[in-house]
Amino acid sequence: MATFQRLIRFQSKEDGSIHYADIGSNDVSKVQGTRVQAYSSLDALSSKASSNTVTVDRLLAPVPNPNLPIYCVGLNYRSHAEEAGLKVPKQPPLWTKPAAALASPGEDIPVGKFCAEANLDYEGELVFVTSKAAKNITPEQAPEYILGYTVGNDISCRTHQAPENCGWQFYFAKAFDKFAPIGPVLLGAEHLSKDVKLVTKVNGDVVQESKCLEDMIFSINDILSWMSQETTIPAGTAVMTGTPAGVGLFRKPQLFLKDSDVVEIELAGAGAGVLKNKIVVA
Structure with a gap:
């Protein structure tokens, strides 16, 4: 399972797709509009595979599966x-x-x-x-x-x-x-x-x-x-x-x-x- 310090889930400014990123000790109030190393899933973040650098547009609820009760x-x-x-x-x-x-x-x-x-x-x-x-x-x-x-x-x-x-x-x-x-x-x-x-x-x-x-x-x-x-x-x-x-x-x-x-x-x-x-x- 992914290990992280401070995880955000967000839509990218580039195409509106959903990503995950560990912002570490950075202030989340200042992360919108910045470019971060992002992953398409928690598994990808855990393995540090297939990352992209994208711009944080809109923060989403930080839950891996938003379709659950x-x-x-x-x-x-x-x-x-x-x-x-x-x-x-x-x-x-x-x-x-x-x-x-x-x-x-x-x-x-x-x-x-x-x-x-x-x-x-x-x-x-x-x-x-x-x-x-x-x-x-x-x-x-x-x-x-x-x-x-x-x-x-x-x-x-x-x-x-x-x-x-x-x-x-x-x-x-x-x-x-x-x-x-x-x-x-x-x-x-x-x-x-x-x-x-x-x-x-x-x-x-x-x-x-x-x-x-x-x-x-x-x-x-x-x-x-x-x-x-x-x-x-x-x-x-x-x-x-x-x-x-x-x-x-x-x-x-x-x-x-x-x-x-x-x-x-x-x-x-x-x-x-x-x-x-x-x-x-x-």
Whole structure:
């Protein structure tokens, strides 16, 4: 499997084709418009074969297979469970978002009236991507199956998530088109600091801040192991690992997302860039 420091997936300016590149220690905010050594796949990057020098035009979500469902974990932060007054379950709650929910860094998130009037909310999350197919693995084996880490926004319509409307089944409230922005950089698995801090901002104001690996109830290894029991998790699957305090069903209406709000999510100090998306209400 490919080894890299900071991976980007992008469209080239020359012909719009999709490439992968390891930008190393370079600042991802300055990479657009520059020429990089690029590869047509992760396997090609790993073998350092058949590279081309192309111009970065548009950054895409750094997932090897954008046609896969996105897995999500709920109630996985102590701070969030406390603010919501919810009992922590024995195992991580899981659901998926469809592939159509995936959005790229810098991409506008189009929202129709149906969602705009349903208490639209952000959820800044640490995301990991699998490196190979996983089934019935143990927590101890899990690190062998993780390609890297990035951030995502589990955008949610809280009205449709309320228990009286969904019976605690969260798929519908979170599965709308473009409701899973991810990126911009995938950190190689060995480059994630243990004290990494997840920070979410709305219009420049900090709304979430957490040392995510310390705040998590279920570890990343436990999550991937549990997901894989009697279920094949394909290589290249993106997994959103839950969100810290600062979100929830019980917000004041004025605190939910509205037209032209800009959400920014980052792993502070990790060099993974900032995931930035604007809400656009049609």
